[in-house]
Amino acid sequence: MAFYSVNGTKRNDRLTAGWLAFGYLAVACVWILMSDRLVAMVARDADVQLALQHVKGVGFVVVTAVFLYVLVLRELRARSAGESASRMLATVLRNSSDAISVLDLGGRIVAWNHGAERMYGWTEKEAEELEVRRLLPEEGQSEIEELLARIRGGEALVTYPTRRRTRDGRLVDVWLTATRVSDETGQLTGVALTEHDVTAELAASREVVRLNAELEERVRLRTRQLETANAELESFSYSVSHDLRAPLRAIDGFSRALLEDCAGQLSSTGQNYLERVTRACGRMGQLIDDLLELSRTTRAPMSVATVDLSRVAEQVASDLRATEPGREVEIRVAKDLSARADPVLLRAVMQNLVGNAWKFTSQKSVAVIEVGMECDQEGQPVYFVRDNGAGFDMQFAGKLFGPFQRLHSESEFPGTGIGLATVARIVGRHGGRVWAEGRPGEGATIRFTLSPEAG
Numbered sequence: 001m002a003f004y005s006v007n008g009t010k011r012n013d014r015l016t017a018g019w020l021a022f023g024y025l026a027v028a029c030v031w032i033l034m035s036d037r038l039v040a041m042v043a044r045d046a047d048v049q050l051a052l053q054h055v056k057g058v059g060f061v062v063v064t065a066v067f068l069y070v071l072v073l074r075e076l077r078a079r080s081a082g083e084s085a086s087r088m089l090a091t092v093l094r095n096s097s098d099a100i101s102v103l104d105l106g107g108r109i110v111a112w113n114h115g116a117e118r119m120y121g122w123t124e125k126e127a128e129e130l131e132v133r134r135l136l137p138e139e140g141q142s143e144i145e146e147l148l149a150r151i152r153g154g155e156a157l158v159t160y161p162t163r164r165r166t167r168d169g170r171l172v173d174v175w176l177t178a179t180r181v182s183d184e185t186g187q188l189t190g191v192a193l194t195e196h197d198v199t200a201e202l203a204a205s206r207e208v209v210r211l212n213a214e215l216e217e218r219v220r221l222r223t224r225q226l227e228t229a230n231a232e233l234e235s236f237s238y239s240v241s242h243d244l245r246a247p248l249r250a251i252d253g254f255s256r257a258l259l260e261d262c263a264g265q266l267s268s269t270g271q272n273y274l275e276r277v278t279r280a281c282g283r284m285g286q287l288i289d290d291l292l293e294l295s296r297t298t299r300a301p302m303s304v305a306t307v308d309l310s311r312v313a314e315q316v317a318s319d320l321r322a323t324e325p326g327r328e329v330e331i332r333v334a335k336d337l338s339a340r341a342d343p344v345l346l347r348a349v350m351q352n353l354v355g356n357a358w359k360f361t362s363q364k365s366v367a368v369i370e371v372g373m374e375c376d377q378e379g380q381p382v383y384f385v386r387d388n389g390a391g392f393d394m395q396f397a398g399k400l401f402g403p404f405q406r407l408h409s410e411s412e413f414p415g416t417g418i419g420l421a422t423v424a425r426i427v428g429r430h431g432g433r434v435w436a437e438g439r440p441g442e443g444a445t446i447r448f449t450l451s452p453e454a455g
Ligand SMILES: Nc1ncnc2c1ncn2[C@@H]1O[C@H](COP(=O)(O)OP(=O)(O)OP(=O)(O)O)[C@@H](O)[C@H]1O
Pocket: 290, 352, 356, 357, 360, 387, 389, 390, 391, 392, 400, 405, 406, 407, 408, 414, 415, 416, 417, 418, 419, 420, 421, 438, 443, 444
């Protein structure tokens, strides 16, 4: 068997042989025609001429014999090199772990290697008598006829996964490769089949598919459980916050009634205590309102649209200016910022972030607030709100997004600590993330992303 084009090589061989024969013919003819004249020129004596004729004849025969010797030797060497290569290849094929067999055009097995013996259980001798259908599973009895038809139809290589039946009736998954077998003249004489056992690979890939499906099912189940738990928690915190209002209103109302109706019977310390109670009620009322707001943020259905973020930021900024017209704050909003998000929720994000920047720059003589957008490494937009206000210690940066987590005192900067928790929930609902950077006294930057798939 050779790994080159047989037809092309044969043509070249014929050409080389033709040229050699032609060359030999030409040289021999010229020699025969010219040599006699040469002899006649060299010697005039008839005896000498006869002797020279003999030498010439013998020389010609010797040269021809040497020429023949070299050619035949080369041919024999080439043939034995080819034969030993073929023998090596035959050994490799014979011992291959793949099942290799050759069928003639009638579908009869004419060659059967050790791999086929091991895989299917019939010896080479037995295979010669074997009805090829015995190798085929019930559902694929016509496979070999179809394969032979394709090869006869001109296909040089046919390859596909299939099944084989072994001597003991087991089914083996194999990957089949079929190639044409031709004689020296190029005439199709049969088909060579290489069958690689893929049972283990198939079992492994089936297992991977099964495990994946199982994993997906588990993830779906866990997600459902988590969603249910979340929904329960939300409705629980909503009703707790809601139900807390009634007793709180009672405490507040009766404290005020005491202060108004029974002020005469109370000492100044008693009155002071009651005032503290009503202030605490007010604060608790604010906390409940904020909790309810946070709960609503998570429960409200979302409708995603393209939002003009620059406009939203400008509006929030102008609302803030209206509340404290005396303050000098430079607010720089980048132009043409847009985002895919729920418009109401995104406005709440900006209200909280720009609101914080406004609040935490209140002690700066020159306050600067910047709203803009950068791109991350994947080219996705990262929105930011930056200020040059009070800043914070980065050590606590992770805490800021939990409800009621505050890094500044109520007396310095009022607030309940629910704003950034709301922002985190909204951003989370949009599939994005939010993070903060700051330095005490040097300002803070809050960045957030929104998932591009949102909507
Ligand atoms: N721009 C900022 N500069 C400095 N610190 C900030 C900034 N934004 C948030 N923080 C810190 O994070 C804490 C939490 O912020 P968050 O907005 O949740 O609460 P708050 O503004 O204090 O109250 P609320 O928003 O409920 O009125 C703040 O109390 C503050 O310590």
